[in-house]
Amino acid sequence: MAMAALRREGRRFAPMISPNPINSLRSSLAPSEEQAFIGVRSISTQIVRNRMKSVKNIQKITKAMKMVAASKLRAIQVRAENSRGLWQPFTALLGDTPSVDVKKNVIVTISSDKGLCGGINSTSVKTSRALFKLNSGPDKENRYVVLGEKAKAQLIRDSRKDIEITLTELQKNPLNYTQVSVLADEILKNVEYDALRIVFNKFGSVVSFMPTTATILSPEIVEKEAEAGGKIGDLDSYEIEGGETKSEILQNLTEFQFSCVMFNAVLENACSEQGARMSAMDSSSRNAGDMLDRLTLTYNRTRQASITTELIEIISGASALEG
Amino acid sequence: MFRQAPQLMARATTVAMRCRRLFSTDVPVEASADSTFVEAWRKLIPNIEPPKTPSSFMTPRPSTPASIPTKLTVNFVLPYSSQLSNKEVDMVIIPATTGLMGVLPGHVATIAELKPGVFSVHEGNDVTKYFVSSGFAFIHANSFADIIAVEAVPLDHIDPSLVHKGLADFTQKLNSASTDLEKAEAQIGVDVHSALNSALTG
DSSP: OOHHHHHHHHHHHHHSSSOHHHHGGGGGSSSHHHHHHOOOOOOOOOHHHHHHHHHHHHHHHHHHHHHHHHHHHHHHHHHHHHGTTTTHHHHHOOOOTTTOOOOOEEEEEOSSOOOTTHHHHHHHHHHHHHHHHHHTTTEEEEEEEEHHHHHHHHHHHOOOGGGGEEEEOOOOOOOOOOHHHHHHHHHHHHHOOEEEEEEEEEEEETTTTEEEEEEEHHHHHHHHHHHOEEEEEEEGGEEEEESSSSSHHHHHHHHHHHHHHHHHHHHHHHHHHHHHHHHHHHHHHHHHHHHHHHHHHHHHHHHHHHHHHHHHHHHHHHHHOOO | GGGGGHHHHHHHHHHHHHHHHHHTSSSSSSSSSSOOOOHHHHOOTTOOOOOOOGGGOOOOOOOSOOOOOOOOOEEEEEETEEEEEEEEESSSEEEEEEEEEEEEOOOOEEEEEESEEEEEEEEEEEEEEEOOOOOEEEETTSEEEEESSSOEEEEEEEEHHHHHHHHHHHHHHHOOOOOOHHHHHHHHHHHHHHHHHHHHHH
């Protein structure tokens, strides 16, 4: 990637090093500067210098963004790792059922609000689209619930009619369980579902994240699946304490499961976002550094060339007079 | 003497290779992932890798042993931390909505909803007490107990004077509540604080 960028840069420079750069680059220069160049025969270094300045600024910005992402990552990584115990009991009890075949699927896509974080948002959008395709069929109904600005922007292009709810500005305040459970409640109140499929990026390390999907079934489906045996067939062997009926407690259970899984998913995704941003910003500041080296070389070479030209002019003028 | 050296060398490298291969398969294999899902995915969407599912990040639980184990394995989790993780204890007492429930190894598989109350962990002579707000407890047939609470604090972190003040506040709120929502909120406050109070005195 870095090489490609450099090559592109090199191509952009070709006209600059040519003897008359003003015409070809007039659009990029302020008119006042243009005045100064008229009648100058030597090669100008002004443009390269400007570009060097802008690249240096870009490098400063990306470096700062990397630092910010690194410090945010450290805080959120601890929280994400602490929340990993939360969903495990539910998976142990209700099993992991991504292949369940139900009528109403709701795909909950979790993404970030801000960009410049590598491919995490497009990965979760791609995974959601694929899940949509996988679960679509006659007499089936698929809906999207979108969290985060970036997935919304991508999904709204081709599946506007399938989006049920979009929620943004999730990470304005530090994430906590209360906030996420309010959010989960909002989703549960406003959509009808047989299965909720949460799509998020699980944090692996700073440079790796894993697209993941967690499935949460509605209480009716849980009961039906438990009766039919299969993956969650063990559920019937559990005694149920509290609550008047089994369906009532199952409803509480699945809603609680949804909020817990969501909480972990949101944290993991935020963590992957910061990690991906950190590595993206790291590589872009490295690219900017490479580019700066190349520009400095061009600048020095151009300057040297103009000095040499001037010297030749003086010497040849002197020798013409002598001769 | 050196005639056998090539063979020895070859053997050495094959051993090394075998070792290396053994090492690379050391990462957890996704045997637990849902194979029908993965197959269906591969068939329909061949250009994207199937996403992971939660079970591939979880160490599988052991199956139910024939004899009852001597210890109970407890996972006690909160949204912000795992208080106990795979800890082997003698007994736990869970504040279920139907009443306090003592859980020993070999307890029948149960799903219980929690109410505000004291959750205690007995380990030999040591007893650790937590006050939990609400949540769920799953007791599995293989002597695993999972307790998920929304909030829990060790009992000695609670300030009695604040509990009394909170109880008085919420009782007053309950009396002055006009709407159903306010009444329900105040009722929850009274319940939690009276449970706290009885946990501290009892």
